[in-house]
Amino acid sequence: MEKQLERRREAEPIQMSRVIESLRRGFYEENEKAASLPHVIKYDSVPWLQHAQAYQKFFTAHDSGEFMGGRMTRMPIRTFTVDEQILMSKGAEGAKSGGHRHYVEAIFYIIEGQGYEIHDGVRYDWEAGDFMCVPTYCNHQHANVSGKEARLFFSVTLHLGQFMGLSLIEQMEAHANYRAPDGAQILRGSRGEFLGYKSDDGLELKMGADKVDEARMKERQARSFTEAPRTTYDRYLQTLAEQNRWRANVPHVIKGKEAEWENTRMGRIKQYMSPYQPSPMLFYDAYIQEIPPGGRSGKHRHVAEEVHKILSGRGYDIHDGKRYDWEKEDVVAIPVNTVHQHFNADPRRPAVFVALQSRLFYYAGHGGIEHLEDAPE
Numbered sequence: 001m002e003k004q005l006e007r008r009r010e011a012e013p014i015q016m017s018r019v020i021e022s023l024r025r026g027f028y029e030e031n032e033k034a035a036s037l038p039h040v041i042k043y044d045s046v047p048w049l050q051h052a053q054a055y056q057k058f059f060t061a062h063d064s065g066e067f068m069g070g071r072m073t074r075m076p077i078r079t080f081t082v083d084e085q086i087l088m089s090k091g092a093e094g095a096k097s098g099g100h101r102h103y104v105e106a107i108f109y110i111i112e113g114q115g116y117e118i119h120d121g122v123r124y125d126w127e128a129g130d131f132m133c134v135p136t137y138c139n140h141q142h143a144n145v146s147g148k149e150a151r152l153f154f155s156v157t158l159h160l161g162q163f164m165g166l167s168l169i170e171q172m173e174a175h176a177n178y179r180a181p182d183g184a185q186i187l188r189g190s191r192g193e194f195l196g197y198k199s200d201d202g203l204e205l206k207m208g209a210d211k212v213d214e215a216r217m218k219e220r221q222a223r224s225f226t227e228a229p230r231t232t233y234d235r236y237l238q239t240l241a242e243q244n245r246w247r248a249n250v251p252h253v254i255k256g257k258e259a260e261w262e263n264t265r266m267g268r269i270k271q272y273m274s275p276y277q278p279s280p281m282l283f284y285d286a287y288i289q290e291i292p293p294g295g296r297s298g299k300h301r302h303v304a305e306e307v308h309k310i311l312s313g314r315g316y317d318i319h320d321g322k323r324y325d326w327e328k329e330d331v332v333a334i335p336v337n338t339v340h341q342h343f344n345a346d347p348r349r350p351a352v353f354v355a356l357q358s359r360l361f362y363y364a365g366h367g368g369i370e371h372l373e374d375a376p377e
Helices: 002-036 158-163 211-221 232-249
Strands: 055-058 081-087 100-102 106-112 114-119 122-127 131-134 140-144 150-156 169-171 185-188 194-198 204-206 262-264 267-273 284-291 296-301 306-312 314-319 322-327 331-334 340-344 351-358 370-373
Touching: 081 140, 100 140, 106 284, 106 306, 114 131, 140 150, 211 232, 284 296, 284 340, 314 331, 340 351
Parallel strands: none
Antiparallel strands: 055 081, 081 150, 100 169, 106 131, 106 150, 114 122, 114 140, 185 194, 194 204, 262 267, 267 284, 284 351, 296 340, 296 370, 306 331, 306 351, 314 322, 314 340
């Protein structure tokens, strides 16, 4: 017995060394990959692809097939994806997206158009300049009521859900323009409605809710706790009840017209969501920034990664001393721990962008900003 224990003790350092070296190798390989990816994605370089929800551009991954399984295939962003969605004009086939549900939250910025959401059976109206927020495990669908196409820039945390074991996406229905792959076996219901398909290569799409998960979540969301907590365990019961109340009362649309501009050390900013104000989103910070003609922002660094969608203008960023040019419609990635500053190259017109930042770093003890230089204004 003693000899067996001795052999085990001798073997453990060797085995642990291999584990540590494997982790190190993976860390360096991922960092090398991130360093090789561009910080600016040109709008026209990303194709529109058909998806069950709508027509979409996948800025973070190469296509919808890599949406869950692949990370950092286009941009050096790890914790969330950024995409764009188009809804056909009012009255045309396809004016609604396909309704679906997932455990993780999602955030949409309305670039163009006017419409509404149906979230768990409740309607919420939106227009260009608004942020539309989808809380966790919310059955949601978008509809365009304007006379032209509506465009929505959005982000979802499916990679995080996959890591946490919450990667389920329940597709309730596909948008009206959706077409199954060529040669696929179409599945239809008793009334002829589209229920999904099976393709020759094994790919399968089925409409409808997961009954087991739906039942579990209905039970969870019905829980309440009205007593004064007497133990730590009671506080966990209270937490569930408080989250249920928050989820039921959270605003689903933040109106752009109601948000106020602030003149900050970083420049002119309209903050929509942050840890320091009531927010419908737990994972995202969101704001819009305007850079004056020929001007520049402040300079700073934060651990959290960030993505910008350029709404108007042209200019460039300086990231850790390197220049990245951008123009209207481009998407700009700011990787973790990057010193960055924004410059407007147009001497006559302002540049405007919408920014999404991961709040996961804040919860992990890496929030806050290192401010390095004030904006001139």
